[in-house]
Amino acid sequence: MGNQVCNQTMFQFLLCFRWELLMLTMLSCHSTSVVAMLETVFSSHYPNGCLQLGMKTLMFSTLTDQAPGIVSTSRQVLTFEGRTAVQIYSDYMKSFKEAMSEILESGSISDIEVGLGPAGEMRYRSYPETQGWAFPGIGEFQCYDKYLKADFKAAAIKAGHPEWDLPDNAGTYNDTPGDTEFFGTNGTYLTEKGIFFLTWYSNKLIEHGDQILEEANKVFAGTKTRLAAKVSGIHWRYKDQSHAAEITTGYYNLDNRDGYRPLARMLCRHHATLDFTCLEMRDSEQPELLKVVLKNSFNRF
Numbered sequence: 001m002g003n004q005v006c007n008q009t010m011f012q013f014l015l016c017f018r019w020e021l022l023m024l025t026m027l028s029c030h031s032t033s034v035v036a037m038l039e040t041v042f043s044s045h046y047p048n049g050c051l052q053l054g055m056k057t058l059m060f061s062t063l064t065d066q067a068p069g070i071v072s073t074s075r076q077v078l079t080f081e082g083r084t085a086v087q088i089y090s091d092y093m094k095s096f097k098e099a100m101s102e103i104l105e106s107g108s109i110s111d112i113e114v115g116l117g118p119a120g121e122m123r124y125r126s127y128p129e130t131q132g133w134a135f136p137g138i139g140e141f142q143c144y145d146k147y148l149k150a151d152f153k154a155a156a157i158k159a160g161h162p163e164w165d166l167p168d169n170a171g172t173y174n175d176t177p178g179d180t181e182f183f184g185t186n187g188t189y190l191t192e193k194g195i196f197f198l199t200w201y202s203n204k205l206i207e208h209g210d211q212i213l214e215e216a217n218k219v220f221a222g223t224k225t226r227l228a229a230k231v232s233g234i235h236w237r238y239k240d241q242s243h244a245a246e247i248t249t250g251y252y253n254l255d256n257r258d259g260y261r262p263l264a265r266m267l268c269r270h271h272a273t274l275d276f277t278c279l280e281m282r283d284s285e286q287p288e289l290l291k292v293v294l295k296n297s298f299n300r301f
Contacts, residue, residue, distance in 0.1 A: 023108055024228075027093060028115035090215040097219055107224040113275060114216045114229055116209045121232040121277065122263070124205060126248040127173065136236035137174035138183065139248035141167060143201060155200055164193055170248070183242040198252045202259065205250035206266050213270040229267055231260070233278025 083091075093114075103109055116122035126139035133139065143152065143166060156164040169188060171180035178184050188194040209229065216227055237245040246253045253259025267274055 022110045023103075024111045024113065025109050026113040026115060026120050027096060028120045086211050086215060089212055090219065093216055093219040097223070104220075104223045104225060109225045111226045111228045111273060112216070112220060114212060114227055114272075116212055116229055117205075119230075119232075121230045122205065122209045123232045123234075123249045123251070126250070127245070131173065133173040136245065138171060138177060138180070138237060138244040140173055141170055141201065141248050143204070148204070151204070152197070152200060156196070159196060161193070161196070164196070167194075167197060177237065177240050177242045177244045180244075183240075183244040183247075185241075187242060189242055189247070198247060202250055202252035202262070206262055209263075210266050210269070213267075213272055217270055226273055227270060228273040228275050230275040230277065231263060233276060233281075235278055235281065 097104060100109065113120060118125040118128075124142040126142055127133040127137065143149075149166060152164075152166055153162075156162060167182050167188065169181035170183065177187075180187070182188040182194065189198060213227065213229065220227065232249060234246045234249050234251060237243065241255065243251075243253050243255075243259075246259065251259045251263075264274070
């Protein structure tokens with residue numbers, strides 16, 4: 001089945017090349033399941049060998065270990081034959097460049113959108129519909145694998161707080177902010193401990209994107225294509241004081257804290273184009289204020 005899909009994809013590339021069409025390519029490295037128009041479902045999953053190894057090594061980063069959709073962002077994770085996920089992503093991109101060398105040299109592929117998370121988006125898999133999440137649930141933090149637990153504990157010790165652990169009061173996928181101690185009024189997210197955790201959590205996501213884009217720049221240097229990265233439009237719960245849905249996704253954005261500027265800095269460092277989802281939605285579906293915040297964040301760079 002895999003070879004059949006690859007052959008079909010190559011055939012589609014060659015057709016576009018023959019017809020002199022410009023192509024935007026997404027290199028997705030993560031499992032995803034997307035409910036699209038007409039309620040059709042697109043699914044992309046890890047091969048069984050990856051899943052088995054991931055479960056064996058506790059590589060996946062969910063709280064419940066029931067939704068293995070994204071590999072831990074920890075740099076310490078070793079996967080196949082001692083290689084990290086970042087090294088495997090790099091090999092994947094090198095393979096694509098080699099297979100598509102003629103098309104890349106012609107300039108027919110105008111952009112390569114580098115997958116940095118679920119559905120190709122730079123985010124944590126905090127709201128998986130396949131695991132029971134339903135709009136507009138706040139989602140769950142995705143940092144409970146053994147590697148990120150150790151990473152956080154080391155960071156807490158270095159900061160002089162060895163007693164700090166990862167949150168255990170942030171609720172579940174379909175809670176509201178008020179259901180939780182972490183996101184409720186005067187919640188944990190406003191405390192010194194909460195601020196430290198959220199800074200660490202969001203920075204781990206940015207570091208992950210930074211690593212992958214650095215490899216992508218090395219691989220595609222000298223080609224005529226541009227790199228792009230996708231940021232998810234988490235529009236629900238935006239007007240809640242805690243911005244809980246954004247925060248569990250990895251976007252540490254509050255009324256008094258611009259959570260998108262750090263993303264902008266990182267993308268600009270790699271000369272990557274920003275693809276932002278949900279801008280086509282009506283204001284009644286997505287608050288206009290979020291569009292303004294994003295425009296201001298990315299226009300500064």
